[in-house]
Amino acid sequence: MRGVDDLHLGSDLLVVTAEPAPVEQLVRVHTPGHLDRLERFSAAGGGAIDQDTYASRTSWHDALLAAGAGLVAVEAAGTHDAPVFVPARPPGHHAVADRAMGFCLLNNVAITAAALAARGERVLIIDWDVHHGNGTQDVFWDEPDVLYVSTHQWPAYPGTGRAEEVGGSAARGATVNVPLPPGATGDVIRYAFDTIVTPAVEAFAPTWVLVSAGFDAHRGDPLADLALSAGDFAALTAVVAAYAPAPGRLVLFLEGGYDLDALRVSVAATLGQLVGAGAGEEVPTSGGPGTAQVDATAAIRRATLEDQP
Secondary structure, three states, X not given: OHHHHOOOOHHHOOXXXXXXXXXXXXXXXXXXXXXXXXXXXXXXXXXXXXXXXXXXXXXXXXXXXXXXXHHHHHHHHHHHOOOEEEOOOOOOOOOXXXXXXXXXXXXXXXXXXXXXXXOOOOEEEEEOOOOOOXXXXXXXXXXXXXXXXXXXXXXOOOOOOOOOOOOXXXXXXXXXXXXXXXXXXXXHHHHXXXXXXXXXXXXXXXXXXXXXXXXXXXXXXXXXXXXXXXXXXXXXXXXXXOOOOOXXXXXXXXXXXXXXXXXXXXXXXXXXXXXXXXXXXXXXXXXXXXXXXXXXXXXXXHHHHHHOO
């Protein structure tokens, strides 16, 4: 929120209050058993769910608000014809249908995407978090009306997101994974968008765009080894915003980001790009490894789709 404050938007900033997600929306993504276990675990005081994921006594309520914030954001975006940022915690993209993992309890972006798909929308999810969103991929593996795109460091947690993972039999090609080597810079990701992502998006023709906007690919983040700057996130935002058919069809969800200074400047640059308030002082980066890996990813993806129609 300090990154938002740095934009000095004044009365142009509308803050919308989150509401808990209703159970009928949650069960589009998560099993009733997972929801019941998580609620009871939190009510009992919480504790460690796994080595990465923790819940407290308030976590069930907090997770409901984080998931519900996306649903509220969709309505606000449409009403005001403007992009919306959801700065929610816990994050969501690692949570699978029946399990919390990777700091994530409920899959916020997937719950919103599933609600939109149920209304007949074609939903694009762009996930630029440094870690692969295994939960989101799993949820929509066989869903042809949701295109899931992830750029992520490889190898890294959680070990999924290979180039040959392209979707299930009912949705071949509706999963796009771009694994990147440690040290990759912004020009490499922009090249991946130009050569792999944009053609897939144009063929899909989304009516809504949701972004899993993790900022842990920033060069200052302690949990991974990509080398992006805040300026790179601004440049990616410009590309992704152009995928949306209207400003009111774009919602960004906060995922990772664990260096507070990097998070602050990255949020400011991303939202500044959207509202015309500038992209900050960090310029886009270039010169890192990964261009050849992007080319290999494109070739693997083509071969996989041709071999398994």
